Amino acid sequence: MVALKLQKRLAGSVLKVGKKKVWLDPNESNEISMANSRQNIRKLIKDGFIIKKPSNIHSRSRARRMKEAKRKGRHSGY
Numbered sequence: 001m002v003a004l005k006l007q008k009r010l011a012g013s014v015l016k017v018g019k020k021k022v023w024l025d026p027n028e029s030n031e032i033s034m035a036n037s038r039q040n041i042r043k044l045i046k047d048g049f050i051i052k053k054p055s056n057i058h059s060r061s062r063a064r065r066m067k068e069a070k071r072k073g074r075h076s077g078y
Contacts, residue, residue, distance in 0.1 A: 002033040007050075010041045015052045023051045 004024055011022045024032050028049045035041050044050045069075055 002029055004029065004032055007032050007035055007041065010035075010038055011045065011050045014038055014041050014045065015050075017052055021053045021055070023053050025049045025051075 008019050008022050008024060011024070012019045015022065025048075028044075032044060032049055035044055041050065066075070
């Protein structure tokens with residue numbers, strides 16, 4: 001396993017996301033490790049070897065359940 005720390009940082013910068021949101025194709029790690037510039041990273045993004053992960057959805061189900069309970073008079077602290 002080659003270290004892809006630089007590539008991940010550059011990809012995050014190019015995609016305007018954090019390092020956590022960058023996916024590097026594990027099958028193409030040798031190809032990715034050769035990229036050492038932003039231009040090379042842009043090419044890999046175009047080829048699909050580096051992908052921006054989707055943002056996590058913040059679920060409101062808990063809030064809805066709590067609101068329903070409050071409507072019934074629960075959690076009033078009395």
